[in-house]
Amino acid sequence: MEDSSFTPRRDKYNKKPQKEKTLFQEIISTFIYIVVITGIFLSIRLYVIAPVRVEGASMEPTLHDGDRLILNKVGDIDRFDVIVFPSPEDNDKQFIKRVIGLPGDEITFTDQTLYIDGETIEEDYIDLSGVSESDLQSLNSNFSLASIEGVEEVPEDAYFVLGDNRVNSKDSRSFGFIEKDSVTGKTSLRIWPLDRFGFIDDTE
Template sequence: MKDSSYKNNSETIKDKKQDKPLYQELLSTFVYIIIITGVFLLIRLYIVAPVSVEGSSMEPTLQDGDHLLLNKIGDIDRFDVIVFPAPEENGKQFIKRVIGLPGDEITFQDQTLFINGETIEEDYIDLSNVSDADLQSLNSDFSLDSLEDVEQVPEDSYFVLGDNRVNSKDSRSFGFIDKDNVTGKTSLRIWPLDRIGFIDSPE
């Protein structure tokens, strides 16, 4: 009798656990959805987010319509590709390459970039199909002194350029980018499928 009674009591307890009210199941599911959504939003807000390229200012590195993964944490290094709010254009984002870090001296002469007096080989640029006239007018010589009346990139600022130098609105026109205004940096293309992979940057 004891064994039979114990078995029946166990089955009763088990049945009660299984007969969970529908509203509790719905509440649990809703809580799970809220938690998952919250985690996703936090990741997108503070860690990574997808971004898309509009325009040709970063060709040939990036093409119009490319989709990238934006990293919102970590330090910014020279030649990183970054995203930031477009100066004087509300609601728009720019994507450019960091050329100058705080303290750098930047000079461009005879189609050659110099950083702190050192010649920089910009393998990410292809202006082979650009006429000499356009190079002279759209990619002319400059220095920080001629552009901003300073010798070096200011503290907590970056000097940025587009890879497509003859068709890019960048620090040559709008000046330095404040460190705090950088949304993030990107090195990974996630679309289109035939171009998925890391964005090459010089060492």
Template sequence: MKNDRKREVYSWSKSILFAVMIVFICQQFLFTPITVKGKSMEPTYENDDRIVVTKVGKPERFDMIVFYAPDADEKYIKRVIGLPGDRIEMNDDVLYINGKNYSEPYLKTKKAGIPPGEKLTENFTLKGLHGIDKVPAGHLFVMGDNRRNSWDGRRFGFIPEQSLVGKVEFRIYPLNEMGVPK
């Protein structure tokens, strides 16, 4: 009877330890949960939303990413606007990448809330902001969806790809908004 208990405790201990190791490995190399802090991605993500970030693959234009902030000891969540070699310009609330205009449907709600005649995003070029006209190799240019209230690439410059934590894949909280990002 005593031996059976020892075997069962040993068996459960092995199973729990194995599960903890799997979770640790997945969190270190595959994905990790993150809590959104701040208002820079509203209305896409609100303060204290919980998201899952994947650490596999390279981000593409308009993906949302989490990265180590270049100017603070924290992580930021922003949207990738420019990839290495891209020329970025904003003119009359229209985004131009390499001379081609792009619609930004994720800004629709914010644009609807501003007074007529005002802009959501101020006019800029990379040259005007940072003195160079292209996103440097190994870097990304990012902006928040809440353009009037986002500390982003317009202020702190380009993000080294090495500072990436990962790409946002899924919202897990609040439960009524659980799902894949748009």
């Protein structure tokens, strides 16, 4: 019985043998691959996301010294987002604080209660239960935008930021508003330590 299979004439007579890559070509291909992958990684780190490490206690109990987070460099900033920005006093140092006031907000703090546009704000991310009354009065005293900045509202293209550890935080109460354009990014995901891995404002 004859084999009925056949090879098309165009494949039989026009098929070109594949050339094997030389060692030099293999090296060049590998080098280009490494350059492309490195470029993609650096672009993502520069423009999209980056790791960031918490230093100090100004964001306790939400964040602790040594926590490692993922910084998101894209997207809009909303009220109560945790953001990273250069220190107004030393641009080589990064601060991490919580956005309390957006442009147009009226902010006052009276008797350990925060008010935005006259509305009481429940700050569940704060725990000052172990702080003495005298420290609360001296380190977390009453304020308004008028008393510390001489204005009634957060200016356009600016934020008012505070640390969650209000008795141990250098923030907008001392250095004023943060310009929108100065914000490096926002963060909501903790990746270290592993036993606290997850979104930072999730209720534990």
